Amino acid sequence: MSLRLEDVHKSFALPGQRVHALRGVSLCVKSDEFITVIGSNGAGKSTLLDIIAGVRHPDSGSVWLGDRNVSSRAAHQRARWIGRVFQDPLKGTVPDLTVEENLALACRKGLRGLRPALARRRRALWADALARLEMGLEKRSQELSGHLSGGERQALTVLMATLAHPKILLLDEHTAALDPANADLVLHITEELVEEGKMATLMVTHRMDQALCLGHRLIMLHAGEILTELEGEAKRCLGVDDLIRLFHRSGVSDDALLLEKAR
Numbered sequence: 001m002s003l004r005l006e007d008v009h010k011s012f013a014l015p016g017q018r019v020h021a022l023r024g025v026s027l028c029v030k031s032d033e034f035i036t037v038i039g040s041n042g043a044g045k046s047t048l049l050d051i052i053a054g055v056r057h058p059d060s061g062s063v064w065l066g067d068r069n070v071s072s073r074a075a076h077q078r079a080r081w082i083g084r085v086f087q088d089p090l091k092g093t094v095p096d097l098t099v100e101e102n103l104a105l106a107c108r109k110g111l112r113g114l115r116p117a118l119a120r121r122r123r124a125l126w127a128d129a130l131a132r133l134e135m136g137l138e139k140r141s142q143e144l145s146g147h148l149s150g151g152e153r154q155a156l157t158v159l160m161a162t163l164a165h166p167k168i169l170l171l172d173e174h175t176a177a178l179d180p181a182n183a184d185l186v187l188h189i190t191e192e193l194v195e196e197g198k199m200a201t202l203m204v205t206h207r208m209d210q211a212l213c214l215g216h217r218l219i220m221l222h223a224g225e226i227l228t229e230l231e232g233e234a235k236r237c238l239g240v241d242d243l244i245r246l247f248h249r250s251g252v253s254d255d256a257l258l259l260e261k262a263r
Helices: 045-053 099-108 119-131 150-164 182-197 208-213 232-236 240-247
Strands: 003-014 017-029 034-038 060-065 081-086 167-172 200-205 217-222 225-231
Touching: 003 045, 017 045, 017 060, 017 200, 034 045, 034 208, 045 081, 045 167, 045 200, 081 150, 099 119, 099 150, 099 167, 119 150, 150 182, 150 208, 200 208, 208 240, 217 240, 225 232, 225 240
Parallel strands: 034 200, 034 217, 081 167, 167 200
Antiparallel strands: 003 017, 003 060, 217 225
């Protein structure tokens, strides 16, 4: 399923001012395309994902999932097509449920009752899926997810987000809160699951090295506008310093940029 945004505007009223988070953003993501999104704080990155997920609605413009205009649909009405992983590992799992019960919850997408999803065949499939994470979680399926480390919970969250086979995957700086080793591991797991699931994926990151080395296309966002898009050879031949120069040419100062080169 493809994702399309057409001339999306979104603003927020703050004391004494009105902040324009998105200014006429138009974007098309193919059904199996992996796009990285980079931009400074306040660029509109999380608002962009919120608009796609249905957490917020655009002031004007439209959001399309395939041939469906979902601009006015609530988040729960889009959940069958969209998976999302947040920066905070604590947001993606229910700490008082076991690893297995969290997986069941993800598969049922809010339907009542976990027992039908905990059938023996599904348990075997989940054990195989957990084993792929290479964290030993398949041996801890009856343990409360609240007992897992941050890296383990985030890896589980990524698995949960892809388990129900969403058409769109939104990654909101999902490795930013992890230490470098766990961040790299979760990122590797993410790449494998995205490639296998053939999902249209948007990954917001503050790390310019990640933005350059991952995905098919890179989008530079600033002050609610897409400054430029890079793909193919134009993306592969760039280094971090080249990316910084592109921001500078668009009038973005170092003070406004506040992006990480690498860890």
